[in-house]
Amino acid sequence: MTATPAKVPETADEPAPGPAPASKPAKVPHGHKRLLTRRDRLTLGLMAGVPTILHVALVWLTALASIALAFTTWNGIGFDSIQWVGLQNFRELFTSNPQFWPAVEHNVIWFVVLIVLPTPFGLFLAVQLDKQIRFSRVYQTAFFLPVVVSMAVIGFVWQLVYNPDTGLINSLIGANKPGHYIDWIGDPDLNLWAILVAASWRHAGYMMILYLAGLKSVDPALREASALDGANEWQTFKNVVFPTLRPTNTVVLVVTIIEALRAFDLVFVFNKGAQGTELLSILVTNNIIGESSRIGYGSAIAVVLLVISLAVIIPYLIATFRKERRA
Amino acid sequence: MHDLSPSGVPFPAPSRRTLLRGIGGATLLGAGIPLLSACGGSGTAADPKTVSLGSNSSDAVPKKAFAEIYAAFTKKSGIKVDVNTKDHNTFQEQINSYLQGTPDDVFTWFAGYRMQFFASKELATPIDDVWQKIGGNFPEAMKKLSKGEDGKYYFVPLYTYPWAVFYRKSVFAQHGYEVPTTWDALVALCKRMQKDGLVPIAFGDKDAWPAMGTFDQINFRTNGYDFHVELMAGKASWTDAKVRKVFDHWTEILPYHQEGAVGRTWQDAAQTLVAKKAGMYLLGTFVGQQFTNKADLDDLDFFAFPEIDPQFGQDTVEAPTDGFMLSKAPKNKAGAAKLLEFLGTPEAEQIYLKSDPNVVAASTKADTSSYTPLQKKAYEMISGAKSLTQFMDRDSRPDFTSTVMQPALQNFVRNPKNVDSILSSIERQKKTIFASS
Secondary structure: OOHHHHHHHHHHHOOOOOOHHHHOHHHOOOOOOOOOOHHHHHHHHHHHHHHHHHHHHHHHHHHHHHHHHOOEEOOOOOHHHOEEOOOHHHHHHHHHOOOHHHHHHHHHHHHHHHHHOHHHHHHHHHHHHHOOOOOHHHHHHHHHHHHHOOHHHHHHHHHHHHOOOOOHHHHHHOOEEOOEEOOOOOOOOOHHHHHHHHHHHHHHHHHHHHHHHHHHOOOHHHHHHHHHOOOOHHHHHHHHHHHHOHHHHHHHHHHHHHHHHHOOHHHHHHHOOOOOOOOHHHHHHHHHOOOOOOHHHHHHHHHHHHHHHHHHHHHHHHHHHHHHHHO | OHHHOHHHOOOOOHHHHHHHHHHHHHOOOOOHHHHHHHHHHOOOOOOOOEEEEEEOOOOHHHHHHHHHHHHHHHHHHOOEEEEEEOOHHHHHHHHHHHHHOOOOOEEEEEOOHHHHHHHHOOOEOOOHHHHHHHHHHOOHHHHHHOEOOOOOEOEEEEEEOOEEEEEEHHHHHHHOOOOOOEHHHHHHHHHHHHHOOOEEEEOOOOOOOHHHHHHHHHHHHHHHHHHHHHHHOOOOOOOOHHHHHHHHHHHHHHHHEOOOHHHOOHHHHHHHHHOOOEEEEEEEHHHHHHOOOHHHHHHEEEEOOOEOOOOOOOOEEEOOEEEEEEEOOOOOHHHHHHHHHHHOOHHHHHHHHHHOOOOEEOOOOOOOOOOOHHHHHHHHHHHOOOEEEOOHHHHOOHHHHHHHHHHHHHHHHHOHHHHHHHHHHHHHHHHHHHHOO
C-alpha cells in the first residue's frame, strides 16, 4: 500500500490514449495497444483486492477460526491458554447442557410459527390491499410500520404490554393478583408464544410488502381471462394468481428461514433467553461475551448454528443455480 | 481456586505472548480490540501530570460522587484524572479484551474471585507499596478481600454494602410482627403475613442474579462460610447432601415468595415493598434507591438473614465490595500509585458517601457521624461479621455462574420439585467448566 502514492505520478506521466502519443510517439507500440493503463489496473486491483482481503479476513478467516475454536477451550486471555479438547465441547453440549435442546427446538418452533401464521396472513393482507380498496395506503403503512421499527424497540414495547405486574394485558384482565397470576415473561409455557406474537406482528407486515410487490407483477390479462372463464374470486386466486407468485414464495421462504435462525434481539430484550425462550444465538452470546468467557464452548454452539444454516442454504443455492443454468 | 492459577498452563516467553495477543486482536477478534483500545488510550500517553482511569460508574449518582473524589485528588496533588466512563454492563462484558488491549492506568472493579482471576492472569499490577501506606485504614476482612491468590495486594476497596432482609417498620408495627432471628420464626412470620393478605417475601428474578443472593444466604446459614467458599470454588460437590439441604430449606419458604418471580425485575419487586404489599425483601442495600419518597425511605429497615444452624449463627455477612485496580502496564505508574493511595484514605470514602448514601465505607477510619440510621446499621453488621462473602458471581467463576447457575436457579424457582435433576446437571457442567483453565 505504501508504494501506491509513489506510483501515481509515474502513471500520470503516460496517459495512454490521449495526448501521450503526440509527445512521445516512438515509445508507444502501435499494433497491440493496451486496453488498460497502469493506473486502471491499479484501481481495479484495489477495487477487487481490498474487498477480497476484507471479505476473507472478516468472513472466511473468522468463520474458520470459530470452527477451529469449537474444538478447544479458551477463556479469551492470551493465545497460550487455548487448549485442544477434541469433541468434548460437542459431547457436553449434546448431553449435559440443559439449555441446548430447548434452544434448537425453539428455533424450529420460531420458523414453523412464522411460516404458518404471519406469512399467510401477510399474503391475505396483500391480496386485500391489491384490490385498491379505499384507504389502502393507510392500511399498507399501518401494517408495514412494525417492520421499520428495530426488533429491540419492539421488544421494549411488547414488554410493556406483557409485564405481569403493570403491563397492559394483566391490568386489563386483572391477572396480576396473587392466586390468578399470568406470568407472560417468566412462565416457560407462555413466554415463547408471547414473544412469537410480537415477532409475527412484525413479520406479517414484512410478508405483506413482499407479496404486494409480487401481486403487482401478476398480469391483469390473466385475471381477466379467468373471470371470462367464469372462475370465482377464490378459484382465480388458487389457480391463477397463486401459481404466478412462485418466485415470491421462494423469497418468502428464504427470508422466513433466515428470520428464524437469526432470531435474537427481540428475545434478548424481552428476557435474555431465560427459561422457555432459549435460542441458539442467545446461547452463543451468553457463552462468548462476558468477563471470563467460554469461547471454545460458545464457538461449538455457533458451529451447530452454522451447520443448520448450511443445511438450509445449500439446497436453496443448488436449486437456484440449476434454474439459472436451465434458463 | 487452584484451577485458575496459571501453573497448569505453559507460559512461553512474554514477548511471544504479547506478539500473539497483538495478532489476536487484529484477526480473530476482529473489530473488538481495536475499538476498545481506541477508547482506552485517550491520547494522553506518558503525561506525568495525568492518570487515566477506566470507570464503570455510568449511573448518575455514583458518577457524580466519583467525579468529586477525583477533583479532590487533583486539588491535592496537581495530577489530573482523565476518566473514561463506560456503560456499567458493557464495561463488565468487555473487561477481558479491555485489560488485554491498552487499558487505562487505574480501573474500577470488584473484590473477591473476580479480582483474583485477572490478577492471576497477570492483567493487573500488584500494589503492595500502596498498601504499606493505606493498610492501617482497613479491617482484616477487607485486607483479605484485596489480596490475590499469590498473597500480594491488587485492589483498593472503596465502599461496600450488605445483603439483608428489608422490611417497613410501619408494616411490622401495624401487624405486631417481630424480627425473626431463627428459621422457624421466619417461616411462622411468612405464614402470618400471608394470612394478613401480604406477599410475605417480595421476589424478582428476571435478571437471573437475585436468586443467587437467596442461595448464598441459605447456604452459609445452613452449612457455614467454609463450605460455601469450597462450593463456590468448585471444590465441593453440588450433589452433596449439604447442598440438597439448602434447597430443601429454600423449597420450604418458596411458596411465600412473590408469584411469577422469573418474569419480574428486582426494581418491580422492590415496588411491592414500597407499596406495602410485600412484608419482606431479601436484597442488597441498593434497594433503597427504589424508595424515592423520603418518608418511605425513613420507614425502611432490615435484619440479618435468620439463623438456621446455631453452629454458624449469623456470623457470615454477604457484603459485595467495589474499588479500584492498577492495570498491567500503567503509563503513569507513580501518579496511579498516588491516586490509589488517595482512594484508600477515609477522606476519599467520605466524599463518595456524601453523594451516594446507599452504601458504607470500606475503611474503619471513615467518619460515620453523618451516616443515616440504615448506613450505621449496615456498617455495624459488616464490621461485626466473622466472615464476609461477596456474591455468587463474585465468589465463583463468572462463566460458571452466568451460564450454569443463573438458568439452573431460575429453573428451580419455577419447578422446585426438579431439584435433584437440576443439582446433578449443575454438578456435571461444573466439572467441565472448572476443569478448563
